[in-house]
Amino acid sequence: MESNKIENLLNAYFEGNTSLSEEKILKDYFNNHRVAEHLLQYKPIFVGLHVAGMEKSKQQLDTFEIKTSGIKPWWYSVAALLIIAFGVGAFYLSQPQLTAEEKEALVAFEKSKQAMMLLSENLNKGAGQLDLVDEFTVSKNKFLK
């Protein structure tokens, strides 16, 4: 009786003429009931279709991570550009300031060095002249013994 009904449903099933509810009956029969011997050959089909429907994807979706980080690059690139521009700008701005100070110091150093040289030169000249004074004493001693 039962298997007769199932047979009719099976025939309609293979012709593509069953409704969703009829297909549900077939699926239920082959998955959850004792299947009549002569219908056993159809069992793998319905068990297989049932099993196929239970398969689940094990992977996690990272769509939203991609998406939210996908919006940022625009801001990121602007921020990165600003940082680089600021860095380069600061470097260029600070560079001449430092050298100007250094230059001033260098100039001052050179000037004072020159002044020292002049001073010592003149001092040496003066000291040279003193040799003549010594000569004078030597010749004076010749006479005044």
Added chain:
Amino acid sequence: MTKNEFIQNIVPFKDKLYRLAKRILVSQDEAEDAVQEIFLKLWKGKENIKNYNSAEAFAVTMTKNYCLDRLKSKQASNLKIVHSNYHASENLERSVEANNGVEMVFKIMETLPEQQKIVLQLRDVEQFEFSEIAKILDSNETAIRVALSRARKSVRDALIKKYNYGIK
């Protein structure tokens, strides 16, 4: 559509889309890649989803198109040589697994033409109405019924052939 709405309405289709992708692409890894890609596309086009009657049908259509494209580009490149090898080893595998009927059904389903695979998957696994399948496949209900009948009969005939072969 906000992120929360998207998670509530679209993300639950994930497993369904994955199963369809796997049915078409066969490989699990490729199916997962495809699903990832499809969700990205869905998220990007989330404003358009509202314009469709059923978000589910929209997502399924997108998955089908994407996977068929992937398959086409794969076959166009280097898979032809691999494919001829694949059949030989598959036959060997099949005779080894001949005692597992369910496994055999899966193997037989892999050999069906793409269109029949998709129809069988959508109807017998995911229980879509004929009208929905027709819309997804851009076809009519009669054609869907014919394709479905062919797919079911192919599976049945191949299965019975294997069974008898195994018994003999």
